[in-house]
Amino acid sequence: xxxxxxxxxxxxxxxYLDVVLQAxxxxxxxxxxxxxxxxxxxxxxxxxxxxxxxxxKDTGHVNAYFxxxxxxxxxMKEKEHVEGxxxxxxxxxxxxxxxxxxxxxxRPTSETIIWSMYKKWIxxxxxxxxxxxxxxxxxxxxxxxxxxxRTTEFLWQEGHTAHATYEEAEQEALKILxxxxxxxxxYMAIPVFHxxxxxxxxxAGALHTYCIEAMMQDKKALQAGTSHNLxxxxxxxxxxxxxxxxxxxxxxxxxxxxxxxxxxxALIMAHSDxxxxxxxxxxxxxxVVIVPIFKDVDEKTQTVEAAQKLKAALSAESVRVHIDDRxxxxxxxxxxxxxxKGIPVRVEIGxxxxxxxxxxxxxxxxxxxxEKVTMAMGGAASGIVKLLADIQKNLYDRAKLFRDANIFxxxxxxxxKELMEKEEGFARCFWAGSSEDEARIKDETKATIRCIPxxxxxxxxxxxxxxxxxxxxxxxxxxx
Amino acid sequence: xxxxxxxxxxxxxxxYLDVVLQAxxxxxxxxxxxxxxxxxxxxxxxxxxxxxxxxxKDTGHVNAYFxxxxxxxxxMKEKEHVEGxxxxxxxxxxxxxxxxxxxxxxRPTSETIIWSMYKKWIxxxxxxxxxxxxxxxxxxxxxxxxxxxRTTEFLWQEGHTAHATYEEAEQEALKILxxxxxxxxxYMAIPVFHxxxxxxxxxAGALHTYCIEAMMQDKKALQAGTSHNLxxxxxxxxxxxxxxxxxxxxxxxxxxxxxxxxxxxALIMAHSDxxxxxxxxxxxxxxVVIVPIFKDVDEKTQTVEAAQKLKAALSAESVRVHIDDRxxxxxxxxxxxxxxKGIPVRVEIGxxxxxxxxxxxxxxxxxxxxEKVTMAMGGAASGIVKLLADIQKNLYDRAKLFRDANIFxxxxxxxxKELMEKEEGFARCFWAGSSEDEARIKDETKATIRCIPxxxxxxxxxxxxxxxxxxxxxxxxxxx
Numbered sequence: 001x002x003x004x005x006x007x008x009x010x011x012x013x014x015x016y017l018d019v020v021l022q023a024x025x026x027x028x029x030x031x032x033x034x035x036x037x038x039x040x041x042x043x044x045x046x047x048x049x050x051x052x053x054x055x056x057k058d059t060g061h062v063n064a065y066f067x068x069x070x071x072x073x074x075x076m077k078e079k080e081h082v083e084g085x086x087x088x089x090x091x092x093x094x095x096x097x098x099x100x101x102x103x104x105x106x107r108p109t110s111e112t113i114i115w116s117m118y119k120k121w122i123x124x125x126x127x128x129x130x131x132x133x134x135x136x137x138x139x140x141x142x143x144x145x146x147x148x149x150r151t152t153e154f155l156w157q158e159g160h161t162a163h164a165t166y167e168e169a170e171q172e173a174l175k176i177l178x179x180x181x182x183x184x185x186x187y188m189a190i191p192v193f194h195x196x197x198x199x200x201x202x203x204a205g206a207l208h209t210y211c212i213e214a215m216m217q218d219k220k221a222l223q224a225g226t227s228h229n230l231x232x233x234x235x236x237x238x239x240x241x242x243x244x245x246x247x248x249x250x251x252x253x254x255x256x257x258x259x260x261x262x263x264x265x266a267l268i269m270a271h272s273d274x275x276x277x278x279x280x281x282x283x284x285x286x287x288v289v290i291v292p293i294f295k296d297v298d299e300k301t302q303t304v305e306a307a308q309k310l311k312a313a314l315s316a317e318s319v320r321v322h323i324d325d326r327x328x329x330x331x332x333x334x335x336x337x338x339x340x341k342g343i344p345v346r347v348e349i350g351x352x353x354x355x356x357x358x359x360x361x362x363x364x365x366x367x368x369x370x371e372k373v374t375m376a377m378g379g380a381a382s383g384i385v386k387l388l389a390d391i392q393k394n395l396y397d398r399a400k401l402f403r404d405a406n407i408f409x410x411x412x413x414x415x416x417k418e419l420m421e422k423e424e425g426f427a428r429c430f431w432a433g434s435s436e437d438e439a440r441i442k443d444e445t446k447a448t449i450r451c452i453p454x455x456x457x458x459x460x461x462x463x464x465x466x467x468x469x470x471x472x473x474x475x476x477x478x479x480x
Numbered sequence: 481x482x483x484x485x486x487x488x489x490x491x492x493x494x495x496y497l498d499v500v501l502q503a504x505x506x507x508x509x510x511x512x513x514x515x516x517x518x519x520x521x522x523x524x525x526x527x528x529x530x531x532x533x534x535x536x537k538d539t540g541h542v543n544a545y546f547x548x549x550x551x552x553x554x555x556m557k558e559k560e561h562v563e564g565x566x567x568x569x570x571x572x573x574x575x576x577x578x579x580x581x582x583x584x585x586x587r588p589t590s591e592t593i594i595w596s597m598y599k600k601w602i603x604x605x606x607x608x609x610x611x612x613x614x615x616x617x618x619x620x621x622x623x624x625x626x627x628x629x630r631t632t633e634f635l636w637q638e639g640h641t642a643h644a645t646y647e648e649a650e651q652e653a654l655k656i657l658x659x660x661x662x663x664x665x666x667y668m669a670i671p672v673f674h675x676x677x678x679x680x681x682x683x684a685g686a687l688h689t690y691c692i693e694a695m696m697q698d699k700k701a702l703q704a705g706t707s708h709n710l711x712x713x714x715x716x717x718x719x720x721x722x723x724x725x726x727x728x729x730x731x732x733x734x735x736x737x738x739x740x741x742x743x744x745x746a747l748i749m750a751h752s753d754x755x756x757x758x759x760x761x762x763x764x765x766x767x768v769v770i771v772p773i774f775k776d777v778d779e780k781t782q783t784v785e786a787a788q789k790l791k792a793a794l795s796a797e798s799v800r801v802h803i804d805d806r807x808x809x810x811x812x813x814x815x816x817x818x819x820x821k822g823i824p825v826r827v828e829i830g831x832x833x834x835x836x837x838x839x840x841x842x843x844x845x846x847x848x849x850x851e852k853v854t855m856a857m858g859g860a861a862s863g864i865v866k867l868l869a870d871i872q873k874n875l876y877d878r879a880k881l882f883r884d885a886n887i888f889x890x891x892x893x894x895x896x897k898e899l900m901e902k903e904e905g906f907a908r909c910f911w912a913g914s915s916e917d918e919a920r921i922k923d924e925t926k927a928t929i930r931c932i933p934x935x936x937x938x939x940x941x942x943x944x945x946x947x948x949x950x951x952x953x954x955x956x957x958x959x960x
Binding site: 027029030031034035036037038039042043045046062063064065066067068069070071074086087088089090091092093094095096097104106113116117120121132136137139141142143152153155 | 526543549623
């Protein structure tokens, strides 16, 4: 608490690390590039898991668990996949005190091990679809890491589905994209663009990749989730065929999709401020902290009793509440601490409030004193429930206003370069270029096409790079 | 379904594998010793996790996540620990295409990596206790593996707590032991002995180890959970000291404790029968399957409608229900399938039942036709809720009767040898021997001391091996 958080305006990257470390969300591990997710951070991830897991199950998915280790030969079977992932892998060469006959890769993603099993499980159209998800750790050897956003080991969910037709696989990939969009906007309070990746940005081994892209407070893009239509690539690599209703042999169609602990980083970056973490109420492990204010034992007894009553009333409304009745810290110190830790609502109950039959509520999203709300004790529980909903909405609206104010329609390449140089936001423009063109733009501006949004204007325009006429608009941005 | 399950009496080990594979709980992985936990098996693990996680949180524990990789040098810091685990480890020697400067061990358990962080986080008595749990995968290179019971990679939870005093650590270890005992008996419906391990059976690096031990249907013991008082061993190895209230420097006291996916194996072995899986209702992913019985579309409409009404009534009571209205299978086939998969209650609704205003319930724990229960449609939901509770109780009672009938008070070593040779059960006897004596008995009989039960008779007797007088009784058994 004695430490100060760097201001966003001074050094955004350092501000982010200060928030992560001081709010005790994560810490650096002794192994380079790895992190420890501390209880405050892990509780956010648990809430993310719970919400998403429910959505997956509601749409017919089931969970399973596949091994951490993938034989080297499996990784080699899908050409693009091995080129994409092999250089990033951690390799086990020894086990049980002996050199292994075949090296094992620590999974960077599980397509290969899963499709080797689907070969065993899928024979007939009656075995389809398979709608499996797994929650797991994966390892990708990263050179430049940043807590939550890019770490050598991270936690994620990876869905791997098998279908009888292209159309079904495509529908599944889009259904999941919609779940991700809904989750980002409704739970994380982060507006996202959902769309398709270009050929050069798609997943190694996919037919095409869909994604959600968010804007952080430094106006950079963060890819928050991807959903891939894998076509028949993995089925062909692993020889997975099924008998269709006419008894003809067909290769199986596949999707895979995932979000990771990177979402915790997105959450922090999207909403937090110079006082510390700001969390949307739906994902905040503690939604309300009640701070009884007292100078002596009598006052403590009275205010804590009132706090407990309010806690009971809030718990009955499924609100997650903590009472901070510690003696060794002063109220002001406590206020700062809970602000740093991002608790959406702080309730103060002092002897004067009690005498007046009131409680005072401070909103984390509006830390100004003038924004404090006084509520009658009797209506406080329902008032706070409404306040939480309002905070959730305000965070989303604020993030959307910010994002929309920082998207610029760009009509030529010079303007794109200027925008990216000044780090002013996202560029929306018409695009008819090639992968080579994208590579050149990336070289020159560090910006990439984040996605081809699903929502297109439908009008025709001129590609900023090739000058060709096109109706396709894309979003360029620098990205995490 | 066409396959047959080996009978327990013919080949217990094969029976177990038949149940695991045919009920699609798990499958063999392409990597030796690893397994795939299939959706039917994983759903059981999810229920185990949910129940235990709630108990941990109710007792003040929080979840976190520590890295998969442990630097080789860390493993070497606690002498007994490295001797115990080093030979079992998988070793990463290459990452990102390069040979690593220091080898990384894939965690076999996380004491070392966690205590390296506790050194950073613990300075004062105010930082204590730390009550952290993590749900994770671990790897121990096993020579002889068996699905769920002993696999190279498995899933588990590992608690790692830090305390100011020996007494607090001891209390914590015992509190967790009690949670494990309660969970085994009340949720898994498996009676267990809870007690202390002897010196030669304790965890590598522990002061002492507590455990719960269950008897399987082949009368062998299965260790179902362990809780260790680690003393100051890891604090000393990692130099973790705190300032106490008098400002004196003290080493921190530690516990660790865990249960794993082995519990799924225990659950299968304890209750299942020659028709397949039997699950206690509290942990069964699906508790009730309703099978509408119909010969034509009209009958289907009527019976499925009744099934849906009953499902709604049961769901309102938080019962997990599935309706099997598939056209392509006959009722008898469906009955067999749901029996194989261990659904506790099967409800049959045919046109005749419907006309009589009844449903017919079959209990999975009593598969005889004569045990079917007919209930009036109106009272079926509450009747089935009671039935589920009764099945839960019956499974426990049955397992306890079986266990108690197969524990023998043994007064001399010859009788112990005879008992173990005939694989007749557990031997309870007085014990005052040494670790060397235990080793010799293990050599000669393959039996080990499973635990020194907490519940002792208090009487004095003669040690079966040394002839010394003692009040300590132990349990010997062959174990998984």
